[in-house]
Amino acid sequence: MSTPTLKYRNQPTTKLEDLRHDGAQRILGIDPGLRVTGFGVIAVNGPRLAYVASGIIRIPNGALPERLSVLFEQLAHVMAQYEPVAAAVEQVFVHRNPSSALKLGHARGAAICACARAGLAVAEYTPRRIKQALVGTGNADKHQVQYMVQSLLRLQGNLQVDAADALATAVCHAHEQRFDCAWAGEKLIS
């Protein structure tokens, strides 16, 4: 089995240390796929968000068990390195192509198990909800979402598509958590 490619781009940029000292918590967003899985870690403290890391796990061709094992182990490695306290993935209900649905299911199953194994609760969000959290409308296109991810997290340069989707899911989770706090009667900071 060849060594999988694990790429980290966009090294931490701003205010990370401040957020860490301020009781910030990290959220891992995952965009699972059997060829490429994107991940993104953000730090959240109330209304403040900061980019921590993002990248892709490129899974080499091979037998399915080996590929899923690589995905599981590499995600475990990402979690050990960045210590998120929660994880979020995009929810999928249906898929047009049964064969693609099966492959996606395999990757999602492995990714969710990796998080559960690391003791992280995993939240799922529909694509519509993610777009709404980022852009304000569930009909936003991919470019708008990507633009908002870069803008909110103050990122420069190109962001890989899968990593951007993963970061968007993490930002959505941060947004939903604040919303939940507001409903629970806590002070809504943002």
Place this chain on the structure above:
Amino acid sequence: MSTPTLKYRNQPTTKLEDLRHDGAQRILGIDPGLRVTGFGVIAVNGPRLAYVASGIIRIPNGALPERLSVLFEQLAHVMAQYEPVAAAVEQVFVHRNPSSALKLGHARGAAICACARAGLAVAEYTPRRIKQALVGTGNADKHQVQYMVQSLLRLQGNLQVDAADALATAVCHAHEQRFDCAWAGEKLIS
């Protein structure tokens, strides 16, 4: 989250101790499903097979991450208890219904990761190959396969369908291993 139902039926019947002393190795067969996952463990020593255990993991309704976590943990429990050295699952290429394919993919992803995590190599076999190994023809129906599982492993009473499918996959793996040995120039015992 309610406690999942883990059922073991058909307690060990014959010659298990003999096989253990004789260098027998255990194979775990899994029939993954998001509602019910079947498993079966057999002991193999050359041409000799013996039943060790089988059962189903019944996964309670709930959020997908919780369900996959239950499946992962319960399979880990089964592996810790029965100490198989290899695992086998039925291979799936296509599925008519995209929604069912996605669910099956989730369960298969979790099951395969549980095995990989426990250090077990996972082999996949097509339904046709499993039927051929058990009944001698790839066109055999489910009842013939179930009959042969019970006959080969000398099992009495009713066997749950999912557990029987899992045992059939394990028997197929044992069969293929012998076949591989024969091709490698080793003495073909059976």
